[in-house]
Amino acid sequence: MSTPFHAESDSFLGRVDVVGLDALFSEQEKATALAVRAFVDEHIRPHIASWYEDAVFPREIVPEMGRLGVLGMPYAGYGCPGRSAVEYGLAAQELEAGDSGLRTFVSVQGSLAMGAIHKHGSEEQKEHWLPRMTAGEAVGCFGLTEPGAGSDPASMTTTARQEAGGDWVLNGTKRWIGLGTIADVAIVWAQTGEIGDGRGVRGFVVPTDTPGFTAEAITGKLSMRASIQTELHLEDVRLPADAILPADSAIGLKGPFQCLNEARYGIVWGAMGAARDSFDAVLDYTMGRTQFGAPLASYQLTQAKLADMAVAINRGYLLAHQIGRAKDAGTLTPAMISTGKLDNCRVAIGIARDAREMLGGNGVTLEHSPLRHANNLESVRTYEGTDEVHQLTLGRHLTGIGAFAPHATR
Template identity: 80%
Template sequence: MTSPTSTPRSQDSDSFLGAVDLTGLDGLFSAEEKQTALKVRGLVDELIRPNIARWYEEAVFPTEIIPELGKLGVLGMHLDGYGCAGRSAVEYGLAAQELEAGDSGLRTFVSVQGSLAMSAIHKHGSEEQKNQWLPAMAAGEAIGCFGLTEPTAGSDPASMLTTARQEPGGDWVLNGSKRWIGLASLADVAIIWAQTEDHGNGRGVRGFVVPTDTPGFRAEVINAKLSMRASVQCEIHLEDVRLPESAMLPADSAVGLKGPFQCLNEARYGIIWGVMGAARDSFNTVLDYTLGRTQFGHRLAGFQLTQAKLADMAVAINKGYLLAHQIGRTKDGVLPGTVTPAMISTGKLDNCRVAIEISREAREMLGGNGITLEHSPLRHANNLESVRTYEGTDEVHQLTIGRTLTGIGAFTPTA
């Protein structure tokens, strides 16, 4: 039997993506883009991989990494100005997949901070709001969260019960609850979406910039989780939270649900890339494991069934990267056309499906050892159950695609 080399086979490739790159993916990216990915990979290798098993087991989110992420420039990295890096959509995607190769909870932090909270302020906020919050958030000196989902309104945000009432003096008073809100207990600022009284002025749902030290704001950590354990999700309670008139996101683009949906599509875009990192890490783990483990006198990697599974996994990962690349280049304006909701839903739906199946398959190929925290695939699979659910379930994305294909909206049941 040939002894494994000192360099794992999964990394023994000219491609920065490793042995999984069967289709020349490396050539799709510039040297600068690959350098961005490798810088993020270096942080993951140094700070995340040695500790993630313990953090996951103990349900700890490592707040000490936040300043390091700020120094790396990945917080709001796709936004321009106000201390943000202003990088391309593809570079952000490459960063996201490196982060999620470490753990979905790490990529989720960057997504909630940058694609949700910071994007809401950047897209819809006043200059005062942008200058107050974005530079500190980009540096990791302030943390944000994004409050849309409610205990009784998950996939149907139009039925939210949280209200914002404007009083004669101009102040807004918020009441209600939000659930599954990432980072809320750590956050310095929350973007809260609420129903406003409609006086014929088209307000409807509006967003508010809420400092979390405002009286009446309370965040409770949801502890009993089987997924995303190295991450923080909370329930927010708003009891007569009084805000100045200037707390509302003022832009016309923030009127109604189009405001939060624009931010959700930014987060969904990051997921399209991110889950490929989890899939690639699961593949790398099982490739190296099967090359190094002997059963029945042969390396596991030499069995036909093992190679068939590895081949299917690698092909699926290549297709996932190609899909993410197509959407990213379109988003950057390099390819013709504009990114549509159906395009985002296609990427989020299929890449999540692919990633969760690959991580499950990899766990199975590890045998009994696969249920331990020594190996990443089952941790990735558990995390991906959450990633597949948040920012739109499979069904929401299927109906978004179906609406585009048929011209018929089927989100509400027919009689």
């Protein structure tokens, strides 16, 4: 039996582009994606298997990412790159094609920590932190989630008490905080009013060398192993009065939610990078793997699975593209973000799992990327809002009824 014809693609997205996605993007946008892809090929792919196996985040790569221009990418001023939302999305999917952990670093640093300062900070806070963070000279983390307050941040128990002299004193614990053990600055959200009243939540810029601030790495992870997740402890952390994020936009939960939406937007694209890489890995494997005298790619079951993967990935890119153009146009809504985060994560994890299955026994090794992607996507699917949170966000959009708690109100 002859070897099947292997069509090449002129699309910058490669062989998976079956609907002409390439035409949707400008030359500048494609150049940005290809520059990040070259970075991933040089700095991430040769090492990611060992980083993942050894549970190592490569701290030395941070300044390289700064030089690449992907830290705080969508923001302007203060040394930030000031690129479009679509360019940032394309960069995110290229980084996640390398590994979710490395894309997550860019998200925590840029969308969450830098985003909080850029959106809500004072001029002094912006000038002090943003140039260093966009260059990769300083690392930030974002302390919102707590051991008992994940999907319900209004129930956080971390407190900030202002004393007579103006100083703030913070006490509490945050959990599942990316980068905490290597961060130079933490954006910590705390209750300044009654516990359980989200209207009293405020954000604080906390240098991590402040007495009383400690961070402990969470170990034993089966996902996101080339990434850092931590628990933060704040014990009588004393801050000056000007440590608070002063903008009116930072009062209450709307402050952290704006930052979370920035991170969720990156996930809409990033998940497609993991899906595309899984597809490419299994396409190459089935083209070269011979069983029963013929390449696996020549069998009908294999081609049916590849076709379904390609259709799902193209649909995901179309969704990401629509959401990205809306973000650049200023018409993006929370329902759009929830739609993209919900569906693209579900699509990506399904493709990664199917690709692992098609690799047979070889698919459980770090020689091949799909199972690593699938494991990582378990975390990506969970953080920045679980499936259920986004389903309820869409449910509220569709019905006008909030159903996040048993006492749902109109």
